[in-house]
Amino acid sequence: MRYIPHTEAERRSMMEVIGIQDIDELFADVPADVRYPQLDLPQPMTEMEVMRELDMMAAENANLREFASFLGAGAYNHFVPAIVDTVISRGEFYTAYTPYQPEISQGTLQAAFEYQSMVAALTGMEVVNASHYDGATAVAEAAIMAVNVLRHKRRTIVVSPSLHPQYRQVLRTYTQGMEMKIVGDELDGNDFHALIDLCDKDTALVIVQNPDFLGQLHTPQEMQDLADAVHAKGALLAVATDPIALGLLKPPGDYGADIVTAEGHVLGNSVSFGGPYLGIFAFRKKYVRKSSGRLVGETIDVDGKKGYVLTLSTREQHIRREKATSNICSNQALNALAAAAYLAAMGKHGLRKVAELSWHKAHYAAQQIAQLDGYEVVGDKPFFKEFVVKCPRPVAEINQYLLEEYGIIGGYDLSQEYPGLGDAMLLCVTEMNAREEIDDLVTALGEAAAPMIRLEVTL
Amino acid sequence: MTLKYDPTLKYAETDEWARAEGDIVVVGISDYAQDALSDIVYVELPEVGDEVSAGDAVATVESVKAASDILTPVSGEIVEVNEALDDAPEVINEDPYGAWIFKVKASDLSELDKLMDAAAYEAFNATREH
Numbered sequence: 001m002r003y004i005p006h007t008e009a010e011r012r013s014m015m016e017v018i019g020i021q022d023i024d025e026l027f028a029d030v031p032a033d034v035r036y037p038q039l040d041l042p043q044p045m046t047e048m049e050v051m052r053e054l055d056m057m058a059a060e061n062a063n064l065r066e067f068a069s070f071l072g073a074g075a076y077n078h079f080v081p082a083i084v085d086t087v088i089s090r091g092e093f094y095t096a097y098t099p100y101q102p103e104i105s106q107g108t109l110q111a112a113f114e115y116q117s118m119v120a121a122l123t124g125m126e127v128v129n130a131s132h133y134d135g136a137t138a139v140a141e142a143a144i145m146a147v148n149v150l151r152h153k154r155r156t157i158v159v160s161p162s163l164h165p166q167y168r169q170v171l172r173t174y175t176q177g178m179e180m181k182i183v184g185d186e187l188d189g190n191d192f193h194a195l196i197d198l199c200d201k202d203t204a205l206v207i208v209q210n211p212d213f214l215g216q217l218h219t220p221q222e223m224q225d226l227a228d229a230v231h232a233k234g235a236l237l238a239v240a241t242d243p244i245a246l247g248l249l250k251p252p253g254d255y256g257a258d259i260v261t262a263e264g265h266v267l268g269n270s271v272s273f274g275g276p277y278l279g280i281f282a283f284r285k286k287y288v289r290k291s292s293g294r295l296v297g298e299t300i301d302v303d304g305k306k307g308y309v310l311t312l313s314t315r316e317q318h319i320r321r322e323k324a325t326s327n328i329c330s331n332q333a334l335n336a337l338a339a340a341a342y343l344a345a346m347g348k349h350g351l352r353k354v355a356e357l358s359w360h361k362a363h364y365a366a367q368q369i370a371q372l373d374g375y376e377v378v379g380d381k382p383f384f385k386e387f388v389v390k391c392p393r394p395v396a397e398i399n400q401y402l403l404e405e406y407g408i409i410g411g412y413d414l415s416q417e418y419p420g421l422g423d424a425m426l427l428c429v430t431e432m433n434a435r436e437e438i439d440d441l442v443t444a445l446g447e448a449a450a451p452m453i454r455l456e457v458t459l
Numbered sequence: 460m461t462l463k464y465d466p467t468l469k470y471a472e473t474d475e476w477a478r479a480e481g482d483i484v485v486v487g488i489s490d491y492a493q494d495a496l497s498d499i500v501y502v503e504l505p506e507v508g509d510e511v512s513a514g515d516a517v518a519t520v521e522s523v524k525a526a527s528d529i530l531t532p533v534s535g536e537i538v539e540v541n542e543a544l545d546d547a548p549e550v551i552n553e554d555p556y557g558a559w560i561f562k563v564k565a566s567d568l569s570e571l572d573k574l575m576d577a578a579a580y581e582a583f584n585a586t587r588e589h
Contacts (some may be wrong), residue, residue: 289501290566314521314524315526
C-alpha cells in the first residue's frame with residue numbers, strides 16, 4: 001500500500017475550504033503555553049553515532065544468540081529459518097496494514113488465506129481467522145465469542161488455574177464492562193473435575209491450556225472427557241495450546257474443543273520483549289458468524305479466476321460499528337505471514353522433528369536435574385518441553401548464579417503466581433538447547449544448591 | 460422497480476412488518492428493507508421461549524452489504540421461528556411479506572397501535588433518503 005503525502009497546493013486548497021490561513025490555526029484550542037513545549041533533548045547525533053549508541057544499549061541485554069536460555073513460560077526460543085525473514089522482508093509484504101481492498105491486495109490476502117489453512121490443519125479446526133494480537137488477547141476473544149454464541153444468556157467463564165497467569169489477567173482487563181464473571185482459578189489445585197463442578201447454567205465457556213502453563217500434558221482421552229462434560233453442561237470449551245506441540249500431539253479439534261487459541265510467535269517469529277506476537281484463533285464453522293477478527297476467503301471472480309477477499313465482513317466494526325462481534329479487527333498480518341512461511345518451510349515432518357527434539361531434550365534435562373541433591377521435578381503427568389523443578393533456594397538467587405557464572409538464562413520463577421509450589425522454577429528446553437548447554441545447566445544448578453561462598457579477592 | 464406495500468400489515472419505522480393472528484403477532488421485514496439490504500445471505504433467528512420486550516433486537520438479517528437487527532414491535536414470548544430461513548434466507552428478498560421471521564405471543568396487543576399502516580409507512584419512506 002502506498003503513502004503519498006499532500007502537496008503544498010492540496011494543503012492550501014483544503015485550508016481554503018475550511019477557511020483558515022495557516023495550519024497553526026488548527027491548534028488554536030490548545031493553550032499557547034503547552035502548544036510547543038520546550039523539550040529537553042540531547043544534541044542531534046549523526047547516523048553513525050546513533051547506531052553506536054543503540055548497539056551499546058542493546059549490548060546491555062542478555063540475548064538469546066549469546067546466552068543459553070531455559071526460560072519459556074509463554075515465549076519460546078525456537079529456531080527461525082532464514083527463509084522466513086527473506087519472505088516477510090519483501091516490499092510487497094512488509095506492511096502492518098490490513099488488506100481492506102482486495103483489488104490491490106491479492107498477494108497479502110493469499111498469504112493470509114494460506115496461514116489460515118495451515119493453522120486449521122494444525123489445530124484440527126474448521127475455521128481460523130487472520131490472527132489476533134497475541135495468545136492472551138486470543139483467549140479473551142474466545143470468551144467474548146462464547147458469550148455471543150450463547151446469546152448473552154450465559155456470562156460466566158470458567159478458567160483453569162493452569163492457564164497462563166498473564167492470559168488470565170488480560171482476559172479480565174479485556175472483558176471489563178462486559179458483565180462477565182470469571183471464576184475457576186481461585187485455587188491453584190482446581191483440576192478438570194473441579195472446573196466441571198463449577199459449571200452451571202450461567203457458564204458460557206471453560207478455558208484450559210494443553211500443554212498447560214506448568215508444562216503438563218493432558219491426554220486426548222482426558223481432554224475428550226472434559227469436552228463431553230462441558231458440552232453436557234451447555235457450555236463451550238476453549239483450549240489454549242502450543243503450535244509446536246501440535247507437530248507431535250493430537251490437535252484440540254480431535255478432542256472436542258470448540259475454540260482453539262495459541263501464542264503463535266513460536267512459528268517463525270522471534271522471542272522479543274513485548275512482541276509483536278501472534279494470536280492464533282481457530283473455531284468450529286457453526287460459530288463463524290459470532291467469530292472475531294478478519295477472515296480471508298477464496299472465491300472466483302466474474303471471469304472464473306481464483307481470487308481472495310475478506311469474507312463475512314458484515315460482522316466487523318467497519319460495517320457493524322458498535323454491534324460488531326469484536327472491536328478488534330486488526331490483525332498481525334506480518335507475523336501471520338512469518339508463521340505461514342515457517343510452516344511451509346518446515347512442513348509436517350520438520351515441525352514434528354522440532355517437537356520431538358524439544359520433547360527429548362526436555363526429558364533428558366528433567367532426568368538429570370532429578371538426580372541433583374535438593375532438587376525435585378514436580379508433577380506426575382507427562383510433559384512436553386517445560387517442567388517444574390522445586391529448588392533448595394529462592395529461584396532469583398539460583399538464576400543470578402546461573403547468569404553470572406555460566407551465562408545461562410534460568411527458568412521462570414513461579415513463586416509470585418504459584419506461591420503454593422514454594423521455591424519452584426519452570427524450566428523450558430527446546431531444539432535450540434545443545435546437549436552441552438543442558439549439562440552446564442545441571443552442573444550450575446548443582447553448584448547453586450549450596451549457599452554461595454563469596455570469595456573476596458584482593459589484587 | 461416500485462416497492463410493494465401490503466395494506467393488511469402494520470409497519471415500524473425500523474422497517475419490520477407485523478400482523479396479528481389472535482394474540483400471536485407475526486413479524487417480518489418490508490419490501491423497502493429487503494431492497495435496501497440487497498441479497499440476504501443469513502438470518503439469525505431468536506429462540507422459541509425467549510421473553511422479549513417491544514424494541515428488543517431479537518433477530519439479525521445479514522446481507523452482502525450489512526447486518527441489521529430486527530426489533531420486535533411487541534412484547535411477549537417468542538413462540539415460533541421460521542426455520543426455513545436457515546437454508547433459504549433469500550426468500551425474504553423474493554417474497555418479503557410471505558417470509559415471516561418470528562412469531563410473538565403478545566402480552567399487550569395495543570403496542571401494535573404505535574405502528575403505521577401501509578399508507579403512512581409508504582409516505583414515511585418517501586421522506587427518507589436513498
